[in-house]
Amino acid sequence: MEVIRKVAIVGAGLVGRGWAIVFARAGHDVAIYDGSAEIRAAVIESIRASLADMRETGLVDAIDPVLRRLRVVDTLEAAVAGADYIQESVLERRDVKQAVCLEIDRAMRPDAVVGSSSSGIPASAFTEGCVNRARFLVAHPVNPPHLIPLVELVPAPWTDAGIVPWLRAQMEQVGQAAIIVRKEVDGFVLNRLQGALLNEAWALLEEGVASAADIDLTVSHGLGYRWSFMGPFETIDLNAPGGIADYARRLGPLYHAIALARRDPAPWSEALIAKAEAERREKLPASDLSERSAWRDRNLMALVAHKRRTGV
């Protein structure tokens, strides 16, 4: 397979627009399609605003060269026809993804590759009926993909074996960090790890061990420091004189005891959700959510610039 030169973006919500930035800033030509004429009309201005924010933080040098590589098209066929790689980012619903993938399947070059931004539905659940189903897989980003580089590549059982390493290299070439998820497990890797920590956080809140704000502080002013540049295995590898095996033998029994205490996991109940909601809304009124999201994105950009400077 060749390197990617032409990319199609199908679905231009937040995720799709982020992907468009990823590929265009790396020098690829990007054709963008969305089923909504309203979204199509607003795409370029929205991307221009994101690029302006990124330029302020030093994450891109110039906006216009990136924008010149983007074009918005009025049909899915026009976007997909010439593409080497197609990134599908439509609504996270099995029936919607299935219908769109069948459309992509009819319009794509048979040697193109299709990555789905699906965050939880495996490719086998919505690509079985595609003629070119061996060319489809999940390529799940973190939101927004132009700031957080991780992408989970999750092949379906029928995905061509050569596609996964090829797409990993292509993703790295455009500045993403791709991992390979070898089995179609619920939540893939990222949301399983996040879910494990969230489930424990909700349980501690429910039991009154700590407030939501204090649980948040434990991560934002404690655990999250190392995790912003090292994963959990490297963290523990450096946390005992003899490395990870030494650490695992010392602390494994404690962590096993913690796991044994959570053998009967309850769903997050409405009462518990109301408790967390009340605490959060006291700290941040619902009317301030979007302003706080902009604060988050500014901090993400500053962190990306910092990580680029320090090379981690």
Place this chain on the structure above:
Amino acid sequence: MEVIRKVAIVGAGLVGRGWAIVFARAGHDVAIYDGSAEIRAAVIESIRASLADMRETGLVDAIDPVLRRLRVVDTLEAAVAGADYIQESVLERRDVKQAVCLEIDRAMRPDAVVGSSSSGIPASAFTEGCVNRARFLVAHPVNPPHLIPLVELVPAPWTDAGIVPWLRAQMEQVGQAAIIVRKEVDGFVLNRLQGALLNEAWALLEEGVASAADIDLTVSHGLGYRWSFMGPFETIDLNAPGGIADYARRLGPLYHAIALARRDPAPWSEALIAKAEAERREKLPASDLSERSAWRDRNLMALVAHKRRTGV
């Protein structure tokens, strides 16, 4: 209770030395004692080296004013006698902590407060026999405490109720971020959260879902970005249009399914530990562990300086 002016450090390993920096840079007088004459002889030079590293990153302005507030003493009594606050950081073993706390108990002012750096043993397990047991609690830092500010305050059932909010304010005054753990649960909050994520990481490795390196990337280039300045609850609060309740209702079922799949947690087996060890040692030979730890500390310092600049 008054503000802290005089601090005693009992146990001057890595953690105790970090605490000495925390209190001395905030302007407190710090008396340091360790049971090992060898460690006592080396404490000041070791702290001077840490401060020199911190000055390079802009985290302290001058070394000598901090060092002048430190004195190393030859007996536990000499360290503890005049102290408003005593931070105990001896070996994490119940019998050792119990013996040292009894010594502290005999030497302390009855109105002083004693915080133990215990990372997992609750204060009730080693302070029951102390005359002043109402003045003892756990104040568990992350390592190293002069770089990562989080401290878990965990009172024993007999700790005076007024001490916890007082110590929280005192910790904030010296630049730490204190949380209150209301019950003496295994692993407190920090290691329960870390353990939940670790247990899932080890399970994914065991099942062959992903390599240890890819699981690490998922955190270092994905989840860890937001967690370096926001906790898990704030993260999900900003991840759905309607805030945390909206997010919990949409994604709760997925996370519950993930928890249900882990109802029979196995200990980290020797075979699994060997697998992780083999992968890590291929990436980082054992002989490079200490060099890589220095790399981690440089990155932590750079991150602390970055967070200070951006105010998060």
